[in-house]
Amino acid sequence: MSDKKSFDTFIFDLDGTILDTLPDLVVVTNEALREQGFPERTHDEVLSFVGNGLVALMYQAVPENTPKDIADQAVACWKRFNLEYDNHLTAPYPHVPETLAELRRRGCKLGVLSNKFDGGVHKIIAQCLPGLFDVEHGECEEIPRKPNPAGLLRTIEELGSTPERTAYLGDSPNDILVAHRAGACGIGVSWGYHTAQEMRDAGSDIMLESFSDLLEYAPEV
Structure with a gap:
């Protein structure tokens, strides 16, 4: 010592x-994407998005060239789902x-x-x-x-x-x-x-x- x-x-x-x-991040991220009508992301894709905050995560998760106001709606959806979700996989x-x-x-x-x-x-x-x-x-x-x-x-x-x-x-x-x-x-x-x-x-x-x-x-x- x-x-x-x-x-x-x-x-x-x-x-x-x-x-x-991460398992719960994948669930909540894909729930937010689905509500916006966007395709889901894989486990490895979400992994590559984490580390720089929620906004950075969702801006990468939404399809390329998504308008900022729509991406911001996805961020708001993520926050709402996360607070309602029980995070049972964490x-x-x-x-x-x-x-x-x-x-x-x-x-x-x-x-x-x-x-x-x-x-x-x-x-x-x-x-x-x-x-x-x-x-x-x-x-x-x-x-x-x-x-x-x-x-x-x-x-x-x-x-x-x-x-x-x-x-x-x-x-x-x-x-x-x-x-x-x-x-x-x-x-x-x-x-x-x-x-x-x-x-x-x-x-x-x-x-x-x-x-x-x-x-x-x-x-x-």
């Missing part, structure tokens, strides 16, 4: 990092709940910062990982989409911490970029929606093969 970095603040991306939400990745509980036991500050829209973040955390985070943020007017560091810096401040004491975990290159822009440690995960090699190439300071490995970088008690 002595030769490893240690942090008392951990902030997490959501989709592809702590929760495997689940935490292995070792996530117990590792988060142990981090809390050790006195660590825990937060979530996602490019998912803010209402969706609060809903899915309340369903899948209730009571484990001190601060939760999704994209909204006050929280710009990553890799803008403003949202991460605000989350760190709300946790009463500093970038130097903070590690941000994610499964996309933008997650590592936002961590570095904020002055925090960027931890890449190998199980998410981007490959481990992509995460290494993005400059991850640390790579995790299992979520439970995160305990090696937390204070011992």
Whole structure:
């Protein structure tokens, strides 16, 4: 432990990092597309669209040259379906709940910062990982989409911490970029929606093969 970095603040991306939400993202995306009269997208297509927020996802999911106002209607449909949908296919990745509980036991500050829209973040955390985070943020007017560091810096401040004491975990290159822009440690995960090699190439300071490995970088008690 002595030769490893240690942090008392951990902030997490959501989709592809702590929760495997992709199966439900496919369902909700295709429901929104069907309502607009558009063809459905495959699992792999939706996978290629995630990571930059809901608007980016749906703008790619609708057919090419779709007028913006129609694409925006699809975004609104997605939000409505998501809030009504029970997300029964979403689940935490292995070792996530117990590792988060142990981090809390050790006195660590825990937060979530996602490019998912803010209402969706609060809903899915309340369903899948209730009571484990001190601060939760999704994209909204006050929280710009990553890799803008403003949202991460605000989350760190709300946790009463500093970038130097903070590690941000994610499964996309933008997650590592936002961590570095904020002055925090960027931890890449190998199980998410981007490959481990992509995460290494993005400059991850640390790579995790299992979520439970995160305990090696937390204070011992």
